[in-house]
Amino acid sequence: MIRRFGFVALVAALIAGIPAPALAHGIGGRADLPVPVEFFLYGAGVVLVVSFIALAVLWPEPRLQDGPRLRPVTSYPIGGPARVLAAIGLVGLFLVAVAGLFGVQNSSRNVGPVLVWVAFWLVVPFLGAFVGNLYTQVNPWRTLGSMVGTEERPELLERFGVYPAALALLLFTWMELISPDGGQPRILAIASLVYTAYMVGMMVWVGPSTGLQIGDAFTTYNRLLSAISPFGRDGDGRLVRRGWIRALPVLPQWRGLTVFVVLMIGTVSYDGLSSTGWWRNILGSASGAVWAETLGLLLVAALIGLSYWAASWAAAKLAEDQRSAGEVAASFAHTLVPIALAYAFAHYFTLVLFEGQLLLSTVSDPFGRGWDLFGTADRAISYWISPTAIWYVQVTAIVGGHMTAVMLAHDRALAIFDPVRAVRSQYAMLVLMVALTSLGLTILAAG
Amino acid sequence: MIFLLVTTLLVGACTATADNSTTTTAPTTTTTTTTPAVNGTTGTTTTATTADSTTTTTTGPVVTVIDIVLAGGTVERVQRFDIPLDSAVRVTIAGDVADEIHLHGYDLHADVTPQTEAVLEFDATIPGVFEIELEGSGLLIGELQVAP
Numbered sequence: 001m002i003r004r005f006g007f008v009a010l011v012a013a014l015i016a017g018i019p020a021p022a023l024a025h026g027i028g029g030r031a032d033l034p035v036p037v038e039f040f041l042y043g044a045g046v047v048l049v050v051s052f053i054a055l056a057v058l059w060p061e062p063r064l065q066d067g068p069r070l071r072p073v074t075s076y077p078i079g080g081p082a083r084v085l086a087a088i089g090l091v092g093l094f095l096v097a098v099a100g101l102f103g104v105q106n107s108s109r110n111v112g113p114v115l116v117w118v119a120f121w122l123v124v125p126f127l128g129a130f131v132g133n134l135y136t137q138v139n140p141w142r143t144l145g146s147m148v149g150t151e152e153r154p155e156l157l158e159r160f161g162v163y164p165a166a167l168a169l170l171l172f173t174w175m176e177l178i179s180p181d182g183g184q185p186r187i188l189a190i191a192s193l194v195y196t197a198y199m200v201g202m203m204v205w206v207g208p209s210t211g212l213q214i215g216d217a218f219t220t221y222n223r224l225l226s227a228i229s230p231f232g233r234d235g236d237g238r239l240v241r242r243g244w245i246r247a248l249p250v251l252p253q254w255r256g257l258t259v260f261v262v263l264m265i266g267t268v269s270y271d272g273l274s275s276t277g278w279w280r281n282i283l284g285s286a287s288g289a290v291w292a293e294t295l296g297l298l299l300v301a302a303l304i305g306l307s308y309w310a311a312s313w314a315a316a317k318l319a320e321d322q323r324s325a326g327e328v329a330a331s332f333a334h335t336l337v338p339i340a341l342a343y344a345f346a347h348y349f350t351l352v353l354f355e356g357q358l359l360l361s362t363v364s365d366p367f368g369r370g371w372d373l374f375g376t377a378d379r380a381i382s383y384w385i386s387p388t389a390i391w392y393v394q395v396t397a398i399v400g401g402h403m404t405a406v407m408l409a410h411d412r413a414l415a416i417f418d419p420v421r422a423v424r425s426q427y428a429m430l431v432l433m434v435a436l437t438s439l440g441l442t443i444l445a446a447g
Numbered sequence: 448m449i450f451l452l453v454t455t456l457l458v459g460a461c462t463a464t465a466d467n468s469t470t471t472t473a474p475t476t477t478t479t480t481t482t483p484a485v486n487g488t489t490g491t492t493t494t495a496t497t498a499d500s501t502t503t504t505t506t507g508p509v510v511t512v513i514d515i516v517l518a519g520g521t522v523e524r525v526q527r528f529d530i531p532l533d534s535a536v537r538v539t540i541a542g543d544v545a546d547e548i549h550l551h552g553y554d555l556h557a558d559v560t561p562q563t564e565a566v567l568e569f570d571a572t573i574p575g576v577f578e579i580e581l582e583g584s585g586l587l588i589g590e591l592q593v594a595p
Contacts, residue, residue, distance in 0.1 A: 029551020031576040033594050108554065180585045275576075280525055287525070288587055383573045387595065447576060447592075 034447025100189025161255020342401025517542025
């Protein structure tokens with residue numbers, strides 16, 4: 001199924017007659033100013049100090065491993081808002097397809113690109129990390145899947161894990177960052193329909209719930225990020241409060257989760273790196289060529305994966321533990337989720353605040369036909385946040401993600417390693433996290 | 448065979464339009480970057496800067512002039528041009544292709560042909576990094592970095 005998606009996307013791209021060299025970005029074309037050196041140094045300094053203090057003073061007993069205590073916020077299931085979100089999701093998918101196929105082919109005047117690249121891909125997960133998983137309800141494929149009667153085959157989740165979802169994530173980010181036509185409403189419409197066919201096929205094959213977990217990139221993506229949030233739902237659908245990040249250590253360790261998390265970090269890193277002059281100089285005349293950029297994306301993700309694997313290997317050795325590097329990597333995968341959120345947030349929050357305003361104008365004129373349904377069609381983007389404020393948010397996000405990750409890793413090490421040696425194992429993960437955070441800061445500073 | 452010639456000139460606007468015979472001296476900054484690259488030879492860069500006197504009054508906004516020359520429908524190396532926030536900007540693109548120029552963010556378009564240059568004139572009021580793209584071929588031909 002996944003293969004079919006890739007193949008159709010490829011065919012669609014070929015039909016559109018794309019030249020080899022390409023401009024990246026699903027939407028936009030505006031980027032943030034590079035972070036000045038003093039912000040960079042401030043961020044890096046805090047990271048180092050915090051990391052060393054963490055080693056000295058963090059708690060000696062695991063505290064986060066038992067899972068959150070759930071305190072109900074509502075005494076009834078929150079079905080109403082859930083149905084509203086589901087309706088929004090279906091309407092959104094419908095708009096992307098119809099506006100993309102029949103509307104004007106302009107990424108800032110058609111509602112499709114901003115719905116996909118801002119609302120669906122950024123706003124829903126970012127909000128989810130603070131107020132709880134919205135995607136479970138918004139997910140139009142889940143809504144469609146509720147009509148699928150196939151019996152669940154959870155044993156296939158054991159077998160495939162989230163590898164198909166990881167592959168779908170890779171293809172999606174490839175469209176966003178490398179495909180020269182990621183901003184083309186028609187291509188997005190075709191891709192959304194192909195993905196719908198793929199998801200429906202998946203759910204018919206293995207059951208709706210299992211299908212989403214195995215195949216839907218965004219189910220896993222949103223599930224991971226929203227585990228940071230202090231809000232969730234209990235088994236009866238009631239809204240509950242829990243501590244921040246408390247749901248992360250108890251996430252199921254699906255097969256392929258490590259690869260998924262590494263891809264989350266790798267793709268954003270690649271996006272930052274690929275817009276620097278340094279990267280363009282390396283690629284030389286191949287810069288902008290689809291094959292070279294694709295290779296670059298895979299390489300960046302592979303390097304991050306390799307560093308993580310090496311850190312996991314070293315952690316096991318330092319703790320004198322029998323676990324393999326792969327097992328340790330899987331066990332610590334959730335600790336990288338805050339770093340993934342920090343990377344994405346630092347990188348894309350201005351896209352939400354600025355290009356996100358296109359939602360107002362394009363919703364009022366979704367097909368770019370001169371309509372004005374809500375009187376907002378002519379609204380121009382207001383760039384209301386100063387560069388200085390943007391830098392503060394970016395550096396704070398990266399540093400915050402780092403601190404959270406260090407805490408989570410410390411706690412997991414205490415839980416799975418021999419307590420006497422657990423702190424030693426931390427050196428390896430700490431080195432990795434300082435490296436990832438420095439990479440994040442460097443990318444922001446290199447612009 | 449593909450070569451790139453880029454010239455950036457930052458000049459005081461009033462040198463062109465305002466009366467120069469008055470005692471008011473305009474702030475004048477001239478930066479010339481020339482990159483003639485012939486088959487792998489790297490280009491040379493010359494920079495000349497003349498600072499203005501602090502006592503004078505300014506008679507007009509700073510105008511940033513950027514010239515991009517396309518050869519073979521592309522540039523050899525994508526360059527990033529620094530532009531002071533709130534300055535007036537004039538970007539001209541000359542080249543041997545017929546295509547549409549798109550400056551992202553400011554969302555300005557202009558057509559270039561082998562006979563006519565594309566000219567984009569605007570006030571740099573939005574800070575950030577903005578791509579200049581050839582809409583037809585999808586090629587990135589330059590970036591503007593607008594910073595305070």
